[in-house]
Amino acid sequence: MNNNLRKFCVAPMMGYTTPHARKLYRILSKKAFLFTEMISSKTILHAKNRDLIIENNHQNPIALQVGGAEYKDLIACAKIAQDYNYNEINLNVGCPSKAVQKGNFGACLMKKKKLVRDCLSAMANNTNIEVSMKCRIGIGNKFNYDFFHEFIDEIIKSGIKIIYVHARNAILNGLNPKKNRTIPPLNYDFVYRIKKNYPYIQFILNGGINSLDDAYKLSKKFDGVMLGRLIKVDPFCLSNIDKLFFNQTNNNNIYQNIIIEYFDYIKNRIGHDSIFRLLSPLLHIFFSTPNGKNIKSEINLNMKNYEIDKLESIFLEFIGKQKVVI
Numbered sequence: 423m424n425n426n427l428r429k430f431c432v433a434p435m436m437g438y439t440t441p442h443a444r445k446l447y448r449i450l451s452k453k454a455f456l457f458t459e460m461i462s463s464k465t466i467l468h469a470k471n472r473d474l475i476i477e478n479n480h481q482n483p484i485a486l487q488v489g490g491a492e493y494k495d496l497i498a499c500a501k502i503a504q505d506y507n508y509n510e511i512n513l514n515v516g517c518p519s520k521a522v523q524k525g526n527f528g529a530c531l532m533k534k535k536k537l538v539r540d541c542l543s544a545m546a547n548n549t550n551i552e553v554s555m556k557c558r559i560g561i562g563n564k565f566n567y568d569f570f571h572e573f574i575d576e577i578i579k580s581g582i583k584i585i586y587v588h589a590r591n592a593i594l595n596g597l598n599p600k601k602n603r604t605i606p607p608l609n610y611d612f613v614y615r616i617k618k619n620y621p622y623i624q625f626i627l628n629g630g631i632n633s634l635d636d637a638y639k640l641s642k643k644f645d646g647v648m649l650g651r652l653i654k655v656d657p658f659c660l661s662n663i664d665k666l667f668f669n670q671t672n673n674n675n676i677y678q679n680i681i682i683e684y685f686d687y688i689k690n691r692i693g694h695d696s697i698f699r700l701l702s703p704l705l706h707i708f709f710s711t712p713n714g715k716n717i718k719s720e721i722n723l724n725m726k727n728y729e730i731d732k733l734e735s736i737f738l739e740f741i742g743k744q745k746v747v748i
């Protein structure tokens with residue numbers, strides 16, 4: 423297994439790590455390991471527009487994240503992931519939302535370690551694709567290393583070798599997913615300790631990494647790092663990853679070219695997906711700029727009218743004028 427492949431990962435984020443956002447990420451970095459959003463096993467199996475939802479348009483290395491807990495469904499999903507040329511299928515054992523709990527998957531599965539073990543081994547034994555898991559460090563208000571250790575001990579009996587850990591507990595009652603990403607305290611030490619217990623497993627650290635400098639430092643201490651919200655608000659920081667983490671240069675420092683390449687991609691998709699979904703990965707450029715609001719309303723107007731060439735000019739002009747540092 424390539425131990426460097428997951429040195430820098432972009433976390434799965436529902437509503438954000440769409441196929442389109444991933445296209446932008448891939449223009450910005452050839453090396454970052456990408457994730458889809460979490461997609462439920464039922465959606466993967468039965469959605470009429472499956473191609474649109476899980477397409478992997480040469481975005482490797484990339485994992486398909488699935489939510490579910492039924493062996494048969496998960497095996498079928500793993501086979502689909504393999505057919506769509508994903509590098510990995512990842513089981514979500516970290517989402518605390520009420521809807522997901524109701525479906526009996528996500529973080530509540532940390533209380534059912536044998537079921538998770540069996541789901542993972544079912545996928546691994548019936549396909550050739552790499553199988554992995556993303557979990558929290560515990561459930562509820564209190565830290566409990568023994569609970570985490572026993573959970574991981576059971577999980578690795580499935581034979582999986584890669585575990586992404588969002589290093590905070592999930593609180594299943596009373597906190598929505600957003601608060602579950604800020605209120606439970608971080609505890610990187612648990613991830614450090616579990617790695618010492620299982621040195622042959624890759625543990626990728628996730629949670630609260632707010633700068634590339636921190637990410638780089640932590641990547642020396644852990645098998646890899648996974649970042650979510652930093653990429654969500656500033657996807658353009660990905661243009662630094664190949665150099666910083668992999669010592670490889672890429673040609674993406676001509677920022678206008680990034681926009682042109684992304685618009686070429688969009689133009690082929692107009693009519694197949696909503697213009698908002700297509701453009702939303704770029705809209706973050708305007709978030710922290712003083713006149714961002716005005717431009718956003720101009721963009722909104724042009725989006726309504728499907729003025730794609732006009733939109734491209736606005737983006738290019740903005741970037742040229744602002745000398746946006748991306």
Ligand SMILES: Cc1cc2nc3c(=O)[nH]c(=O)nc-3n(C[C@H](O)[C@H](O)[C@H](O)COP(=O)(O)O)c2cc1C
Pocket residue numbers: 433434435436437438459460487514516517556588603628629630631648649650651652654
């Ligand atoms: C908008 C949003 C959507 C998310 N959706 C998912 C998801 O689909 N699957 C998942 O495992 N985690 C999801 N997460 C959690 C992230 O993957 C990550 O674990 C969390 O944000 C902590 O990392 P960060 O501090 O770098 O953001 C989501 C996070 C955000 C902000």
